Each structure stands twice: as structure tokens, then as C-alpha cells.
Amino acid sequence: MRRLALSDEVLMTVEKPARYIGNEINSVMKDKEKIDIRFAMCFPDVYEISMSHLGLQIIYDMLNTRDDIWCERVFSPWTDLDGVMRRDQIPLFALESQDPIKEFDFLGITIQYEMCYTNILQILDLSQIPLHAKDRGENDPLVIGGGPCTYNPEPLADFFDLFYIGEGETQMLPLMDAYKANKARGGSREDFLVMAANIPGIYVPRFYEVSYKEDGTLASFVPTREDIPAKIQKQVQMDVTNTYYPMKPIVPFIKVTQDRVTLEIQRGCIRGCRFCQAGMLYRPTRERDVNELKRWAKSMLESTGQEEISLSSLSSSDYSQLGELLTYLIEEFQDKKVNISLPSLRIDAFSLDIMSKVQDIKKSSLTFAPEAGSQRLRDVINKGLTEEVILEGAGTAFEGGWSKVKLYFMLGLPTETEEDQKGIAHLAEAIAERYYEIPKEQRNGKCQITVSTSFFVPKPFTPFQWATMFPKEEYLSRAKTVKNEIRSQLNQKSIKYNWHEADVTVLEGILARGDRRLCAVIEDVYKKGAIFDAWNEYFHPDEWQKSFAACSVDPDFYIMRERSTEELLPWDFIDMGVTKQFLIREWETARKEVVTPNCREKCSGCGAAKFKGGVCVEGKN
Amino acid sequence: MKVRIKFAKTGAMKFIGHLDVMRYFQKAIRRAGLDAAYSEGYSPHMIMSFAAPLGVGLTSQGEYFDLVLNSATTSEDMIQRLNGAMAEGIQVLSLVQVEDGKASKAMSLVAAADYFVTFREGKEPCADWESRIADYYAQERIPIVKKTKRSEMEVDIKPMIQEMRIYNHGVFLRLATGSANNLKPELVMEGFGTFVGQSLEPFAVQTERLETYAEQEGSLIPLADLGEIIG
Known part of the structure; x- marks a missing residue:
């Protein structure tokens, strides 16, 4: 032993x-x-x-x-x-x-x-x-x-x-x-x-x-x-079907955060949201073969005895065989008491039908991630979701018995104005109004809309990698603008608002686009006792401030300026596939409030085609 | 149909708490392919009931839980399949069919349990502790101060100790266990420390549960003996 x-x-x-x-x-x-x-x-x-x-x-x-x-x-x-x-x-x-x-x-x-x-x-x-x-x-x-x-x-x-x-x-x-x-x-x-x-x-x-x-x-x-x-x-596994995947995942004794079997259905995302690092890093989008995924699901559930399976990917609704896969999982495993945990799906007739099969409509909620409050700003960030689509999806769901909605937004996006911030409240209000259009006797009590905002942190290898950030107070004041606007509306009692701490955002921003001079700061703050900064109760922003000062590093250098596209960036030595010219083009297009079509609609020449696979060659063989 | 499963919990598994052992068995039963019955509703769960929760840090040779099955093969086959799905430190010892219904639930049947307690090296309260055990048990009353959130209360634990004797350089205990009366072996040993005038250091003892009993017509019967082997 x-x-x-x-x-x-x-x-x-x-x-x-x-x-x-x-x-x-x-x-x-x-x-x-x-x-x-x-x-x-x-x-x-x-x-x-x-x-x-x-x-x-x-x-x-x-x-x-x-x-x-x-x-x-x-x-x-x-x-x-x-x-x-x-x-x-x-x-x-x-x-x-x-x-x-x-x-x-x-x-x-x-x-x-x-x-x-x-x-x-x-x-x-x-x-x-x-x-x-x-x-x-x-x-x-x-x-x-x-x-x-x-x-x-x-x-x-x-x-x-x-x-x-x-x-x-x-x-x-x-x-x-x-x-x-x-x-x-x-x-x-x-x-x-x-x-x-x-x-x-x-x-x-x-x-x-x-x-x-x-x-x-x-x-x-x-x-x-x-x-x-x-x-x-950068390394890319182009064949995501014939590759390594754990058929016998470890089964923890204690309850862990994701206490289930995970099936990664695809890598990458066709959408090209300009704030999203994962969407750029994992290009090109590569789907796994659906029949292989079915075998993997069965094999993992048998080897672990887990009671739940979830699908993992960016923008799961874009997986071309999603209907077939979900139908299989439900037919094959629901009788065996396996809980199918759905990823957040685009809300339409298909996803509502699937949701009604695996969840309790009264308890489950619809999730939308418009990310920005106004159509103007959604165009800037290239988030294709429109108010019309959200209201239509929510309306269909409300008529089908749902009454809970979760909405995710970001604050502090490039070009964001007070109108954009208030737009978050207005969108939530419009959804609530849509709910109360349903006659009283047909609806399921009050609706519950939860609005969550996080503060945007520009990341390397995104079109926003040159963007400036803001002081902590500015983030909090933007959250307050949203809060006050929600509170001033007719349906304020149906809308709950959560926002994130701003201290973490600022530090995350510094580290995300930092250079080698930050090594000394990290070491200094660690030696002063900092660990588990990701945990609120152990995060001490003041200690970090002291360490920046002790190491003579100005934190504002990393966040409080818009970088020139001419600047040599600390991560420029990595060849991502996605080219810097593409990112610059997107940065400019963003500020013209013009959207770029997704990879399946039209290739935008990002550079990931050099890997010769995935969505870049779909339908071209 | 309802079956009663007896298992041993040893080694590193003593650090897995009661609720996690339940979760562990739910998954193990699925891996073993037993035809367990589930409750109704959106979050169906196996219908299982554990006899007497074991504290973290204790090992056991006599843990029990009841499980409702839709169909069964033989005891031997099911034991073998379960043991093929176990982590090191948990072993299924027996599987018997028991009566259906709430009255025969493992948890409500428990009346007593046997324990074997040893002192860790160097943590004995005194050199002659082996000879003092009999004196301690021979007392008419064994008063112990039980601390609750609100108050401290003196309880006589003597009636709850059914047996206490030296065995193989350790202490054998048979204690009242279950919902009516429940005495933990640690409490008995703490009392012993006080009795010999030397309160025990933390983690002075290592305890193993040996068997869990039901009471029937005045005598104690191991829980497994209340069922029939499925042949």
C-alpha cells in the first residue's frame, strides 16, 4: 500500500x-x-x-x-x-x-x-x-x-x-x-x-x-x-477526431466544480467576437466526428459511473451535428439516469425543445450573452446577436413556460458611451415587457431577469489588444450607471443586477499584457504572502500596489494607454496563424462600427488558413 | 427488491467523509452495472440508506448500506462486479437480500457497534494503561462532560458501554450506536484519559469499527445476518 x-x-x-x-x-x-x-x-x-x-x-x-x-x-x-x-x-x-x-x-x-x-x-x-x-x-x-x-x-x-x-x-x-x-x-x-x-x-x-x-x-x-x-x-491539433482524449477520466472522491464527464465537441469558434481571446487563439474551428463523440460519451460514462455529461466548446450551437448528438445522448442515456447538462445554446425552437426534454422548465433559465447594451456597440465588438433575435427567442420561450432569463454583458469596451451602458438596462426592460405581454392567467408568475456585467480586459492576439483600460473608479461608476438605470425602470422588481469587483479587473489587465519587468513584481508580492489571488478572500490589491512601487514598475503603463499599432508587443514573437495585419484591420473596422461575417459566411482572411484544415477547408474538398 | 451491502474501509480511504463515500458508491454501482432503482423526478437518485455514519479518520471492517434494485443476479456475481469497480481501500464483503419497507431500513435497525482502539506510539496516557482499563470500566458511573454549543452537560456513559476490555494491546469496545443512543469511541477514550489523570493528546488513538449490529429479541445480530444470500 x-x-x-x-x-x-x-x-x-x-x-x-x-x-x-x-x-x-x-x-x-x-x-x-x-x-x-x-x-x-x-x-x-x-x-x-x-x-x-x-x-x-x-x-x-x-x-x-x-x-x-x-x-x-x-x-x-x-x-x-x-x-x-x-x-x-x-x-x-x-x-x-x-x-x-x-x-x-x-x-x-x-x-x-x-x-x-x-x-x-x-x-x-x-x-x-x-x-x-x-x-x-x-x-x-x-x-x-x-x-x-x-x-x-x-x-x-x-x-x-x-x-x-x-x-x-x-x-x-x-x-x-x-x-x-x-x-x-x-x-x-x-x-x-x-x-x-x-x-x-x-x-x-x-x-x-x-x-x-x-x-x-x-x-x-x-x-x-x-x-x-x-x-x-503556435501548435494546433488539426485532426481533432483521431487524437488523444481520456476515455477513463479520473473520478474525484470529493465534489469538484465540474462534477461530470466532459465531451469536447469542437475546438475554435467561427464568430470572431473582437474581445474574445479564445475565439482568435483556437482558429481554425475544427469539429470532432459525431459518431466518434457518441462512442466517447458512452465509454466515459461507463468507465466513471458519472451521473452527468456536459458538452464543451465555444459557441456550441455552431457545431454542425449538434442536433444529432443531443438527440443521441438523450435517447441513449436519459433512461440510465444520466443528466445531460446543456451548454448555452442559441435560443430557438430547436434548443427550447431540447431544453424541455432535459430540464425542468420552471427552474431552468434562458441564457443570452449580448455582451454590449446597444446595437452600435455590439457592432463594434462584432457580436452578431441583435435585440430582435433576443426578444424573439425570449418570447418563444416565455410562451413555452420559461420565466427566468440570464443576461451577460461587459462594461469598459472600446468606444463605450453612457448610452451603451444604459442600453443594458433598456434591453433587460424590453425582455421583461415581452414577458408581461403574455396574459396573466397563462404566465408563470413574475419573470426573473438576472443581468450580470463583468469588466472588459483586453487580451493579447485580439483586435482589442491595443485598447486602453480605465481606472477602478471609472469601472464602478459605469456599473452604477447601469444599476441606476435599471432601478428607474417600470419593471425594476423583475430585474436583478450583479457586477464584478474592479480591483481584480485592473490587475488582470496589467498581467495579461505585461512584459518581463513584471516578474519582479510577482515575486515581490508572493514573498509578501500573496497566494490564491483568484479567491476574493485572499486577494489584497494594496499589497500588489506596494510591490509595484517597491519594484519601480508603473502599473498604468500597461493599462492606461491606447497602444499604437506600430508598437512592438511582448507577445509578437509568437506566430498565431491569425496575422497582426488581420487584427489591425479588425481594430479599424471595429471603430467604424462595421461587422465582419463569421467564418462560414465568408472567409475574412485572418491567416489561420495556413493550418490547412477545419472551417477553412469546409465544403472545399 | 432491497439488498444490504457490507464493506470495509481502510488505508487512505479513512479520509473520505461519509457523504463522499455515498457519492463514491453511487458511481461505483453504475460502473459495476448493477440494476439500481431510482427515485422519480428531474434529479433522480439511487435509493440507498447507510447504516451508521463513520467519522473521518476511522477505518472499518463492518460498514453497511441498503440499496433498492430493479433486478439482481447472484450475491457472488454482484460482489465480484462491485469489487471490480472499487478504489484501493474499499472492499465489498457481502451482499444479501433483506426485507423491503421502511421498518427494515439499515439505519433504523442499528443498535450497537464494535470498535478496536489502539494508542499511537508514544501517545499512551500512562505506562500501565492496559491494567487501568478494567478499573475504568468497573466504575459504577462513568461521567463525561458533553459540550454542546450552548452548554456543558454531564452524562453517564456507562449504560452505553456494553463491553470494554483489553484485546491484543488495544481496547475492544461494544458501544450503543444508532438513533436512540449513540456513543462515540473517542469519547470513551477521552474519559479514560481523564480517569488516569492525563488528558489525551490530539489524535492519540486510531480506531477501527469492526461490526455493526441490530437488536432482535434482546440479542445483537450483525446487520448482514438479517438477510439471505442470493444464490
């Missing part, structure tokens, strides 16, 4: 000890004596969040298909255990073997949101691995980062030996092979990093040098050696 890394005394004093013991159904145990590469796959947040992430399970499954590799998991110890581990000098360990991470060959960290950056340092620190890549020796694990935040890895450049830019399915195994080959011939860590830097998609920050202009913007970003490529090619 395995020996646990933590004593009974420690496990009995921390909250939810099941976070730390491994042993879950479908977790993978191997004989470490028969393994060449030990890989610790990390999500730098608490277990319940980490275990809800599909990408981690895909990589875990893919690496473990190889007999010579053992991929295990490691997550952020919650603050209670964090304290105990520091006090007692207990090294951070992997869940499966319970062995210290510092004994591993690789520590792979998936970086899903900016607010986890201090947790990355927590992971390194508790693992007793030097924080700076340059201070690590031959026996330290190689620390590799991946995930959406690595499309601008610069604020973390000092802490990682290498970054994997793009989808993991293509080059992870070749990277492992390079590591084995280097080890076999007695090569050093440095030798391996040079090899790795020449594998497509791999970025080794120490081989690049950055210089700055007097105004603080980048002057140059160049490799320090001749044998290192100047551009990094």
Missing part, C-alpha cells in the same frame, strides 16, 4: 484531506522503477478547481499512454496546508506516488488565468525548486508552462525553463523523446533546452533578450543564439 506524504495528524487537521491523498478511480499508478520520465502535471489552484479542467486530463491521459512516462498530478495546497508545509518543511508531492515533486523530470504547469501567477510561485517554493529558472541545477525538474496565458508568457519568463505555445497534442511526446535522447547521451540541461527550443511551439525564455525604449515600450526582442528560432509557431 502507498505511504502518504502527509501524516494522519496533518490530514486530520486540514480541511478536505481527500484533496491530498490521490487514489481516485482512474488515476494512474505505475512502477517508478520501470519509468524513464516522471512528469508532474500541475494546475496551480485548489483541487476542486484543478480537477474540473479538461486540458489537464487530456495531457495526463496522453502522457500515460506511454509505458516509459508516468504523469502524475499536483495542485495548490489550500492555505491551511500551505502553512503546515512551510512550518514543517514538507516538500510538495504528487498525488499518485506521493513522492516529492523535486524528484521529477518535469513539472508542467497549466496557466489558465492571470490571477494564479502567485500560486505558481507557491508550487515552486513548496516543491523546494528555485523560483528562477536560471538558478536551477541539473537535478531540478524542468519547469514547463502551457495554456491560454502562455500566449503572453513574458510576465512569467523568469520562472519557467520553457513554455509550450499551443495545443498539447502535437509536440508534447516529441519533446519527451528529445529529453530521453539527451539524457541517453549524457547531455546537460542546457543541451536539452537548445534541443527543445528547436521543436515547433517551444519557447525557452532564457534564449531571448529584450531591450526597451525610453518610453518603456519594447525596442527589440531577439534570440541570443544563432541556433534559436526568432518566431515561435
Whole structure:
């Protein structure tokens, strides 16, 4: 039997000890004596969040298909255990073997949101691995980062030996092979990093040098050696059907955030919303074969015993075989008491029919994401949804018995005016009015409209990557404008309004478009005790302010200015497929309030066609 | 039809709480392909009832729950299928058919349970603790201060201890368990610490539940013995 890394005394004093013991159904145990590469796959947040992430399970499954590799998991110890581990000098360990991470060959960290950056340092620190890549020796694990935040890895450049830019399915195994080959011939860590830097998609920050202009913007970003490529090619798994996917996902003992089987039906999005990073990063849109998806669903439900399955993708309604897939899932699994959790679908007769089959109409709600309050601003952000379509969808649903609506918007979008902000309230009011058009005896009591706004954060590789942000007070005042407008309306009692905190938005904005000079700030604030910034109760914006000052870094430089399209951006060294010319064109088109058609209507020449697949070749074969 | 399943919970699984063990079995039963019956409605759930919740940190050789099935194969086959779907540390020991109906529900039948308690090394309250156990149990009354949110109350736990003796360098306990009277082994051992004048350190004992009983005509019967093997 395995020996646990933590004593009974420690496990009995921390909250939810099941976070730390491994042993879950479908977790993978191997004989470490028969393994060449030990890989610790990390999500730098608490277990319940980490275990809800599909990408981690895909990589875990893919690496473990190889007999010579053992991929295990490691997550952020919650603050209670964090304290105990520091006090007692207990090294951070992997869940499966319970062995210290510092004994591993690789520590792979998936970086899903900016607010986890201090947790990355927590992971390194508790693992007793030097924080700076340059201070690590031959026996330290190689620390590799991946995930959406690595499309601008610069604020973390000092802490990682290498970054994997793009989808993991293509080059992870070749990277492992390079590591084995280097080890076999007695090569050093440095030798391996040079090899790795020449594998497509791999970025080794120490081989690049950055210089700055007097105004603080980048002057140059160049490799320090001749044998290192100047551009990094984002990786895309073009065949998303014949590829790795976990048929036996791990089944946690404790309830996690996404406590169900996840079926990823497609990658990418045809829509081209200008604020959306995922929509640009994962181009071109690639659908998985529907018959294969049916087999996967069955196989995952049988191997896990899960009672729920959900579909995952951007804009699920655009999946061409959605009707067939959902009909199959309902017919095949509803009798077996499997709950089908629907993604947010475009509201029409088809989706309402599906919803009525799997949900209780009285309890379930309709979801719309108009993102902006006025048609003008929706044109700016290229969100095709019109008020007419929303009212028609809501009307049909209300007549079918629904009475709850959720509306999602953003505030702080480029060109946004007070009229646009008030438009959010007016749209909610129009929906409420549509509901009360139904005769009293036919409707289901009052309607409940929930309006939620988040503050827009410009992200790299979007047409809005040059946009300015606003001071915290400005965001809050915009939320107040929406609130007051809702309160002044006739149906205010049917409308509930939620808005986000603004402190997080501002910091997320700084980190999202930051450069290498932010490494010092992240390290400083971590050393002052910051971890779990993504958790409200542990986020201390004042401490961050102190660290910016201590490191002489002006946070406003990163958010309070509109960048010139001439400026060299910290992430320009990545070749995304989607070209900078396209993004510039979209940035200009946005300000002319002109929409760009989606990929199926008309190709807009974004550059992703270079990958020769997906929607770019649909109907052309 | 209703079946009663007996299982052991050992090793790292002692850190999985009662509610999570229920969730674990719901999934395990599906993996094993047992034909479980479900409640009606939009969120149907298996009809299962656990006998006596076990505290986190305790291991057990005698846990029980009842489950309603639509159809069954044999006990042997179902045990084998369940054990094929278990995580290390949980093992199904028996499966028997029991009477339908609320009166025969595992939870309402529980009357007593056996425990085996050992001190962790170095955490014994005194050197001669083994010889003091008999003295402690021989008292006419064993008063314990029970703390609730509002008050502290003195209770005599002696009537709830049906047996207490040294066994294999540990303590064997048979305690009243269930909805009518319920005594936790930790409380008995805390009382013992106070009795010998040395309050126990935190986590001084490791406890294993050995068996859970129902009472029938004045005698205790293991819950599994109230059912029939499906042949």
C-alpha cells in the first residue's frame, strides 16, 4: 500500500484531506522503477478547481499512454496546508506516488488565468525548486508552462525553463523523446533546452533578450543564439477526431466544480467576437466526428459511473451535428439516469425543445450573452446577436413556460458611451415587457431577469489588444450607471443586477499584457504572502500596489494607454496563424462600427488558413 | 427488491467523509452495472440508506448500506462486479437480500457497534494503561462532560458501554450506536484519559469499527445476518 506524504495528524487537521491523498478511480499508478520520465502535471489552484479542467486530463491521459512516462498530478495546497508545509518543511508531492515533486523530470504547469501567477510561485517554493529558472541545477525538474496565458508568457519568463505555445497534442511526446535522447547521451540541461527550443511551439525564455525604449515600450526582442528560432509557431491539433482524449477520466472522491464527464465537441469558434481571446487563439474551428463523440460519451460514462455529461466548446450551437448528438445522448442515456447538462445554446425552437426534454422548465433559465447594451456597440465588438433575435427567442420561450432569463454583458469596451451602458438596462426592460405581454392567467408568475456585467480586459492576439483600460473608479461608476438605470425602470422588481469587483479587473489587465519587468513584481508580492489571488478572500490589491512601487514598475503603463499599432508587443514573437495585419484591420473596422461575417459566411482572411484544415477547408474538398 | 451491502474501509480511504463515500458508491454501482432503482423526478437518485455514519479518520471492517434494485443476479456475481469497480481501500464483503419497507431500513435497525482502539506510539496516557482499563470500566458511573454549543452537560456513559476490555494491546469496545443512543469511541477514550489523570493528546488513538449490529429479541445480530444470500 502507498505511504502518504502527509501524516494522519496533518490530514486530520486540514480541511478536505481527500484533496491530498490521490487514489481516485482512474488515476494512474505505475512502477517508478520501470519509468524513464516522471512528469508532474500541475494546475496551480485548489483541487476542486484543478480537477474540473479538461486540458489537464487530456495531457495526463496522453502522457500515460506511454509505458516509459508516468504523469502524475499536483495542485495548490489550500492555505491551511500551505502553512503546515512551510512550518514543517514538507516538500510538495504528487498525488499518485506521493513522492516529492523535486524528484521529477518535469513539472508542467497549466496557466489558465492571470490571477494564479502567485500560486505558481507557491508550487515552486513548496516543491523546494528555485523560483528562477536560471538558478536551477541539473537535478531540478524542468519547469514547463502551457495554456491560454502562455500566449503572453513574458510576465512569467523568469520562472519557467520553457513554455509550450499551443495545443498539447502535437509536440508534447516529441519533446519527451528529445529529453530521453539527451539524457541517453549524457547531455546537460542546457543541451536539452537548445534541443527543445528547436521543436515547433517551444519557447525557452532564457534564449531571448529584450531591450526597451525610453518610453518603456519594447525596442527589440531577439534570440541570443544563432541556433534559436526568432518566431515561435503556435501548435494546433488539426485532426481533432483521431487524437488523444481520456476515455477513463479520473473520478474525484470529493465534489469538484465540474462534477461530470466532459465531451469536447469542437475546438475554435467561427464568430470572431473582437474581445474574445479564445475565439482568435483556437482558429481554425475544427469539429470532432459525431459518431466518434457518441462512442466517447458512452465509454466515459461507463468507465466513471458519472451521473452527468456536459458538452464543451465555444459557441456550441455552431457545431454542425449538434442536433444529432443531443438527440443521441438523450435517447441513449436519459433512461440510465444520466443528466445531460446543456451548454448555452442559441435560443430557438430547436434548443427550447431540447431544453424541455432535459430540464425542468420552471427552474431552468434562458441564457443570452449580448455582451454590449446597444446595437452600435455590439457592432463594434462584432457580436452578431441583435435585440430582435433576443426578444424573439425570449418570447418563444416565455410562451413555452420559461420565466427566468440570464443576461451577460461587459462594461469598459472600446468606444463605450453612457448610452451603451444604459442600453443594458433598456434591453433587460424590453425582455421583461415581452414577458408581461403574455396574459396573466397563462404566465408563470413574475419573470426573473438576472443581468450580470463583468469588466472588459483586453487580451493579447485580439483586435482589442491595443485598447486602453480605465481606472477602478471609472469601472464602478459605469456599473452604477447601469444599476441606476435599471432601478428607474417600470419593471425594476423583475430585474436583478450583479457586477464584478474592479480591483481584480485592473490587475488582470496589467498581467495579461505585461512584459518581463513584471516578474519582479510577482515575486515581490508572493514573498509578501500573496497566494490564491483568484479567491476574493485572499486577494489584497494594496499589497500588489506596494510591490509595484517597491519594484519601480508603473502599473498604468500597461493599462492606461491606447497602444499604437506600430508598437512592438511582448507577445509578437509568437506566430498565431491569425496575422497582426488581420487584427489591425479588425481594430479599424471595429471603430467604424462595421461587422465582419463569421467564418462560414465568408472567409475574412485572418491567416489561420495556413493550418490547412477545419472551417477553412469546409465544403472545399 | 432491497439488498444490504457490507464493506470495509481502510488505508487512505479513512479520509473520505461519509457523504463522499455515498457519492463514491453511487458511481461505483453504475460502473459495476448493477440494476439500481431510482427515485422519480428531474434529479433522480439511487435509493440507498447507510447504516451508521463513520467519522473521518476511522477505518472499518463492518460498514453497511441498503440499496433498492430493479433486478439482481447472484450475491457472488454482484460482489465480484462491485469489487471490480472499487478504489484501493474499499472492499465489498457481502451482499444479501433483506426485507423491503421502511421498518427494515439499515439505519433504523442499528443498535450497537464494535470498535478496536489502539494508542499511537508514544501517545499512551500512562505506562500501565492496559491494567487501568478494567478499573475504568468497573466504575459504577462513568461521567463525561458533553459540550454542546450552548452548554456543558454531564452524562453517564456507562449504560452505553456494553463491553470494554483489553484485546491484543488495544481496547475492544461494544458501544450503543444508532438513533436512540449513540456513543462515540473517542469519547470513551477521552474519559479514560481523564480517569488516569492525563488528558489525551490530539489524535492519540486510531480506531477501527469492526461490526455493526441490530437488536432482535434482546440479542445483537450483525446487520448482514438479517438477510439471505442470493444464490
